[in-house]
Amino acid sequence: MNEQVSTCGPGTGELTLDGSVPVVEITGLWTKYGRTVVHQDLNLEIEQGEIMSIVGGSGTGKTTLVRQMLGLERPARGCVRVFGEDISQVGSEQLQQLRNHWGMLFQQGALYSALTVFENIAQPMRELRVLPDDLVRDAVLLKMNMVGLGPEHANKMPSDLSGGMVKRVALARALALEPKLLFLDEPTAGLDPDLSEAFVALIKSLHRELGLTVVMVTHDLDTLFALSTRIAVLAEKHVIALGPLRDLLKVDHPFIKEFFLGDRGRRALEALDEKTKTEQ
Amino acid sequence: MPTANEPTLTLNPGAADGPAVAASGTWQVHALAQGKAMATITAFLKTLKGDNVKWDLSGVESMDHIGAQLFWNAWGKARPARLQLAPGLEEFFKRLETTGTLELPRPRHHRLTPVMKLGFAMLQFFEHMAGLTRLIGQVVLDSWRFIRNPLRGPWKEISANIFHAGFQALGITALVGFLIGVVFSYLSAQQLRNFGGDVYLVNLLGMSIIRELGPLLAAILVAGRSGSSITAQLGVMRVTEELDAMLVMGISHGFRLMLPKVIALAISMPLLVIWTDTIALLGGMVSARLELNLSPQYFLNKLPDAVPLANYMIGLGKGTVFGMLIALVSCHFGLRIKPNTESLGRGTTTSVVTAITAVILADAVFAIVFSGVGFS
Numbered sequence: 134m135n136e137q138v139s140t141c142g143p144g145t146g147e148l149t150l151d152g153s154v155p156v157v158e159i160t161g162l163w164t165k166y167g168r169t170v171v172h173q174d175l176n177l178e179i180e181q182g183e184i185m186s187i188v189g190g191s192g193t194g195k196t197t198l199v200r201q202m203l204g205l206e207r208p209a210r211g212c213v214r215v216f217g218e219d220i221s222q223v224g225s226e227q228l229q230q231l232r233n234h235w236g237m238l239f240q241q242g243a244l245y246s247a248l249t250v251f252e253n254i255a256q257p258m259r260e261l262r263v264l265p266d267d268l269v270r271d272a273v274l275l276k277m278n279m280v281g282l283g284p285e286h287a288n289k290m291p292s293d294l295s296g297g298m299v300k301r302v303a304l305a306r307a308l309a310l311e312p313k314l315l316f317l318d319e320p321t322a323g324l325d326p327d328l329s330e331a332f333v334a335l336i337k338s339l340h341r342e343l344g345l346t347v348v349m350v351t352h353d354l355d356t357l358f359a360l361s362t363r364i365a366v367l368a369e370k371h372v373i374a375l376g377p378l379r380d381l382l383k384v385d386h387p388f389i390k391e392f393f394l395g396d397r398g399r400r401a402l403e404a405l406d407e408k409t410k411t412e413q
Numbered sequence: 414m415p416t417a418n419e420p421t422l423t424l425n426p427g428a429a430d431g432p433a434v435a436a437s438g439t440w441q442v443h444a445l446a447q448g449k450a451m452a453t454i455t456a457f458l459k460t461l462k463g464d465n466v467k468w469d470l471s472g473v474e475s476m477d478h479i480g481a482q483l484f485w486n487a488w489g490k491a492r493p494a495r496l497q498l499a500p501g502l503e504e505f506f507k508r509l510e511t512t513g514t515l516e517l518p519r520p521r522h523h524r525l526t527p528v529m530k531l532g533f534a535m536l537q538f539f540e541h542m543a544g545l546t547r548l549i550g551q552v553v554l555d556s557w558r559f560i561r562n563p564l565r566g567p568w569k570e571i572s573a574n575i576f577h578a579g580f581q582a583l584g585i586t587a588l589v590g591f592l593i594g595v596v597f598s599y600l601s602a603q604q605l606r607n608f609g610g611d612v613y614l615v616n617l618l619g620m621s622i623i624r625e626l627g628p629l630l631a632a633i634l635v636a637g638r639s640g641s642s643i644t645a646q647l648g649v650m651r652v653t654e655e656l657d658a659m660l661v662m663g664i665s666h667g668f669r670l671m672l673p674k675v676i677a678l679a680i681s682m683p684l685l686v687i688w689t690d691t692i693a694l695l696g697g698m699v700s701a702r703l704e705l706n707l708s709p710q711y712f713l714n715k716l717p718d719a720v721p722l723a724n725y726m727i728g729l730g731k732g733t734v735f736g737m738l739i740a741l742v743s744c745h746f747g748l749r750i751k752p753n754t755e756s757l758g759r760g761t762t763t764s765v766v767t768a769i770t771a772v773i774l775a776d777a778v779f780a781i782v783f784s785g786v787g788f789s
Contacts, residue, residue, distance in 0.1 A: 230443070233442075233443055246753035247754050258442075258479070261446040263445065263446050263450075263451040263452070264442075264445070264446070264451065265451075268482055268483055268486055270517055271482050271486060272478065272479050272482050274512065274517060275482060275508070275512055276478075278512040284516060284517055285518055287518060288520045290753065292751065292752050292753050310443070311477040311479060342504070343477075
């Protein structure tokens with residue numbers, strides 16, 4: 134890659150965790166792989182406490198956008214700020230701090246295959262090197278309980294787990310250090326409807342309980358409608374629409390019409406309407 | 414961080430109704446992990462005695478589950494009789510009350526006596542032998558299928574494997590062979606000069622390189638290069654379920670994966686042996702010219718007399734056998750890899766070590782079987 138141009142300007146040098154600035158702020162972002170342009174002048178702001186979903190067709194760079202926020206990719210141009218800090222410019226110590234304040238649930242779980250479930254979840258806590266062993270043990274059991282895993286699963290290896298369990302363990306690991314910001318990449322992909330509904334309820338309750346900000350990439354309309362407070366639609370290399378579901382439905386764009394108001398979308402919307410009715 | 418006030422505990426021993434502990438600051442894991450906060454708190458909690466302590470948590474600014482757990486453990490996993498909470502903290506302790514008694518199941522430890530360990534090792538050895546035998550049988554059956562219908566054989570795979578295992582190994586075998594030739598010739602020359610037997614250098618070099626060193630060097634390098642790559646390739650195919658996908662499509666592992674590798678190594682190893690022999694002798698020749706002033710012409714003229722042709726054939730035969738052994742051993746270990754990273758690493762190591770050991774064992778067998786052949 135050629136030299137990068139960060140347009141962030143100087144930061145405060147401190148993470149801003151109190152919500153006075155957007156948790157994630159992306160301005161004028163360009164991502165390039167060789168000659169392929171993935172994002173072109175993309176802007177996005179994520180406020181504290183919301184559940185932001187990123188949707189778009191295959192290959193529109195949804196996962197890449199999340200990787201940009203995590204600092205796993207470097208912007209070709211533009212600025213990505215997380216907690217008010219320019220992610221491509223922060224010092225190593227701050228980056229470490231930043232990394233303790235977010236959690237990521239990878240699409241395939243990305244559990245350490247050589248470690249047991251317990252060790253996987255304990256890993257981020259042990260990495261701090263100050264917490265005593267008994268505290269780590271209890272905290273891991275608590276996290277497992279939060280995601281609905283009993284202690285009997287603690288000594289299993291990731292290869293012995295089913296797909297749904299892998300996701301739960303990965304979520305518990307992502308939540309290990311009580312992050313303020315949680316990234317979810319296809320959280321319900323590969324789960325059966327029951328499990329994925331349970332997973333949605335789980336994320337909802339954790340969001341309420343821990344006051345998380347959630348950034349989610351998903352294809353699953355039910356998950357999308359049930360969870361998101363706002364939705365960002367990626368197409369044509371940037372965010373073409375941003376807002377709550379009801380507002381998006383009014384936007385006139387072929388992709389949005391296709392995505393939300395196709396057969397699947399209608400069914401999911403009907404289900405959502407029924408649900409809200411019964412809840413009322 | 415602007416929000417992180419250090420978590421502190423202060424003891425008020427002289428309160429009217431017994432000692433009281435007041436907590437203040439941010440009881441979140443990040444604040445606890447900073448500086449010496451955790452060490453101070455642990456030390457403080459150790460000095461704290463008596464059950465009738467009043468806990469005042471109303472000064473706590475914010476808390477998370479790990480901070481709450483810290484208190485909970487300090488209280489002996491029960492709510493203290495006298496507790497004052499800041500609003501909003503109640504929820505944490507309510508959750509802990511329902512989950513705080515969870516116990517981690519003890520992992521089962523297998524305690525093995527030395528005799529049991531020996532037994533397991535023996536069983537595992539037999540299991541490996543049985544697996545290897547089965548694999549050889551499979552390869553034989555697949556070769557029969559190949560011979561009956563050669564047009565539909567895995568020609569592409571064979572040629573790709575010959576390219577990877579043979580052609581791409583030319584550089585490294587040449588380098589190692591040349592250096593060994595130079596060193597070997599140099600050291601022998603010094604010894605032979607003491608006895609005035611300079612002219613026998615050709616016999617010594619020719620015999621040992623063509624009969625022993627060439628095939629062995631090539632085999633060890635190929636075991637390290639191709640053996641490890643075969644094992645790792647099959648292992649990753651197991652991890653990514655490609656092996657299962659092949660079975661589902663009715664593509665036989667033996668016919669499309671093992672057989673081409675075995676044939677490719679059986680073909681390319683003797684060729685590599687010829688190559689290594691040549692380069693090693695070249696190195697020896699250069700060294701002999703410099704050290705003993707033996708001319709290359711003399712060296713080349715003397716070589717056919719010093720080394721009967723049978724030795725050359727034995728060397729080539731060794732190459733074929735070693736190549737097949739390496740392919741079989743690496744395939745065997747590749748197929749046994751379990752879908753996790755640790756098993757992949759261990760499997761690859763074991764595969765290379767076993768392949769080299771097997772090659773040296775086979776070499777010993779060759780030495781015994783052909784003990785009377787090829788000496789003039």
